[in-house]
Amino acid sequence: MADKLAMMERRRQRLRYQIKQKGAGRPRLSVFRSGRHIYAQVIDDAAGRTVASASSLEKDMRSSLKTGADKSAAEAVGKLVAERAVAAGVTAVVFDRGPFLYHGRVKALADAAREGGLNF
Template sequence: MRTTLLAQKARLSQRRRWRVRKRVSGAAARPRLAFHKSARHLYAQVIDDLAGATLAHATTATKANAASRRNFANIAQAKQLGASFGAALKAKGITTVVFDRGGHLYHGVVKAFADAVREQGIAF
């Protein structure tokens, strides 16, 4: 039986995420910075995989942004989210992380977010 094109794309996307994830793991000393982008919003969280705990998170999907129905998954929003998230990490005492790009290419929005976090002094 043939799979649909949409199912095939989803399967390949999942394989890309698994491929990245099996090499990236976070600990208390160096937690994992997981980045996710949807069609409309950006999400980031710092995770200690050994403890199974989320240490910090940030998103463009806030109540203030929900009122406007525009797209927040762009480079300008990624820079803004990365800068505020990097400052929040620094305030919590997190200085080094492992970057999990979530199967996305390190280009465009992902690169803009990562560069903005690095500008705040977070090393990865």
């Protein structure tokens, strides 16, 4: 288990370095997934604030989704966070997947955010 956590931490650090190098001051779309839910937020690191956020825990999302831990929930969260970010004036972001592989729910969220109007 310690090896898996160490690998996740190495992935997170490697990705954070790449984001800082290639991000060019753009806000980042940070994704976190747990066993039951998925969360996304657009963070402006220069100002130190969250511009927009969405999760499968929100009341209207919980009532419309079967579960918060599948691809359809990730797609709904991706569309919602993109809609809120565009309303706040953010269209170009850097995708921060954290320690998670770009596969499954994380990929579904990213594709839905692109369809919603975010460029990354």
